[in-house]
Amino acid sequence: MSDFDANEVRKDFPILSKTIEGNPLIYLDNAATSQKPSTVIDGIKYFYENINANPLRSLHKLAEESTKAYETAREKVARFINASPEEIIFVRNTTEAINLVSFSLKMDRGSRILTTYLEHHSNLLPWLRLRDKGMFVDIVGVDDNLELDMGRFENIRQDTKLVAVTHGSNVTGTITDVEKISRLAHASGALVLVDAAQTAPHIKLDVKKIDADFLAFSGHKMLGPMGVGVLYINKRVIPKLGTFLTGGEMISSVKMNDIKYADVPAYFEAGTPNVADAYGLGLAIDYLDKVGMDRIYAYEKKLMDYLYSSAASIDCLDIYSGKSRERGSIFSFSVKNAHPHDVAYLLNKKGIAIRSGFQCAQPLIEDKLHVKGGVARASPYFYNTYDEIDTFLAEIKKIGNMYG
Numbered sequence: 001m002s003d004f005d006a007n008e009v010r011k012d013f014p015i016l017s018k019t020i021e022g023n024p025l026i027y028l029d030n031a032a033t034s035q036k037p038s039t040v041i042d043g044i045k046y047f048y049e050n051i052n053a054n055p056l057r058s059l060h061k062l063a064e065e066s067t068k069a070y071e072t073a074r075e076k077v078a079r080f081i082n083a084s085p086e087e088i089i090f091v092r093n094t095t096e097a098i099n100l101v102s103f104s105l106k107m108d109r110g111s112r113i114l115t116t117y118l119e120h121h122s123n124l125l126p127w128l129r130l131r132d133k134g135m136f137v138d139i140v141g142v143d144d145n146l147e148l149d150m151g152r153f154e155n156i157r158q159d160t161k162l163v164a165v166t167h168g169s170n171v172t173g174t175i176t177d178v179e180k181i182s183r184l185a186h187a188s189g190a191l192v193l194v195d196a197a198q199t200a201p202h203i204k205l206d207v208k209k210i211d212a213d214f215l216a217f218s219g220h221k222m223l224g225p226m227g228v229g230v231l232y233i234n235k236r237v238i239p240k241l242g243t244f245l246t247g248g249e250m251i252s253s254v255k256m257n258d259i260k261y262a263d264v265p266a267y268f269e270a271g272t273p274n275v276a277d278a279y280g281l282g283l284a285i286d287y288l289d290k291v292g293m294d295r296i297y298a299y300e301k302k303l304m305d306y307l308y309s310s311a312a313s314i315d316c317l318d319i320y321s322g323k324s325r326e327r328g329s330i331f332s333f334s335v336k337n338a339h340p341h342d343v344a345y346l347l348n349k350k351g352i353a354i355r356s357g358f359q360c361a362q363p364l365i366e367d368k369l370h371v372k373g374g375v376a377r378a379s380p381y382f383y384n385t386y387d388e389i390d391t392f393l394a395e396i397k398k399i400g401n402m403y404g
């Protein structure tokens with residue numbers, strides 16, 4: 001398929017033919033979670049009907065198949081981001097992935113972590129928490145274009161142990177230059193963690209090119225089920241990490257006074273893993289591969305350009321988006337005089353699903369966008385159509401007239 005047709009792919013997503021409040025659903029809340037194709041939904045049912053067993057522990061046939069399903073999913077994830085399977089840790093979501101690093105990275109008191117104003121709370125609170133343990137947290141600001149102040153990465157203090165940065169803002173859509181940030185951080189001896197929750201679904205990622213030490217994303221934002229996420233850990237940093245959760249499956253031998261741990265990834269996957277959802281994520285990756293990440297990216301880019309250029313002439317809108325660099329599939333806005341929750345409520349009456357509020361990025365919204373009460377956010381994906389964007393903007397205009 002060279003010509004991408006959103007109307008064709010929509011047929012693979014049962015929920016997209018639903019009606020809400022008597023209107024066809026227009027689902028524009030993909031940054032919160034994406035919808036799932038039938039292959040993923042049916043695949044999870046198939047897993048429980050045909051494969052289900054506790055993997056790794058038992059020697060019977062089903063346990064063997066469950067183990068195979070789990071490890072095949074790990075291989076698919078690894079291929080998807082150009083990593084090795086041993087570098088892929090299955091977790092619940094991006095939040096857990098980042099917490100895993102914040103709890104297990106060995107750091108002396110007085111160490112510094114450098115993070116940024118563009119972060120989701122999930123890549124902020126795990127670091128701010130460490131202030132109670134005697135660490136310092138420095139925050140990189142944003143300029144008027146809502147881009148990171150890159151100068152801060154040119155002069156990273158020597159006591160900085162980790163740079164934790166988002167690849168894509170869930171509010172402004174800003175895509176950061178993580179390759180450059182990695183290079184600069186490594187040059188000052190710091191490790192790099194990349195939050196790819198908002199880019200893994202939309203952009204082909206290559207961990208070798210980015211050269212991050214850690215990279216985190218959530219399965220549910222990229223067609224996979226809720227409950228499974230990924231932490232990539234570059235092999236070279238494993239000696240710098242201690243335990244996170246402890247218990248079954250993460251050991252090779254236990255004596256009361258002598259514990260020998262298993263190697264990574266088992267080391268970070270204590271307890272019974274979420275095999276069904278990992279299997280579902282593998283199927284989501286199959287689907288993304290079939291459509292093609294390059295085509296997804298190209299289609300969304302045009303769709304977003306259309307959305308932004310059409311919105312530019314709507315007077316009642318304030319738009320909050322990264323301007324100079326590339327931006328993701330995010331459109332954050334306010335309708336003048338209207339609370340974002342009211343905008344979301346009125347759009348829902350027309351079947352349009354968006355998100356409103358602080359978007360889990362309260363410091364960015366309050367301190368940098370200077371907006372009280374949050375913003376409204378529409379976040380398309382490759383199954384959204386130009387017609388849906390037109391309907392969304394037409395409804396926004398009507399809301400603008402109501403409040404104008």
Ligand SMILES: Cc1ncc(COP(=O)(O)O)c(C=O)c1O
Nearest residue numbers: 093094095120122170197198218
């Ligand atoms: C940039 C970013 N990071 C982290 C997260 C947290 O993802 P999860 O809730 O799946 O852990 C999100 C969720 O919206 C996000 O947008």
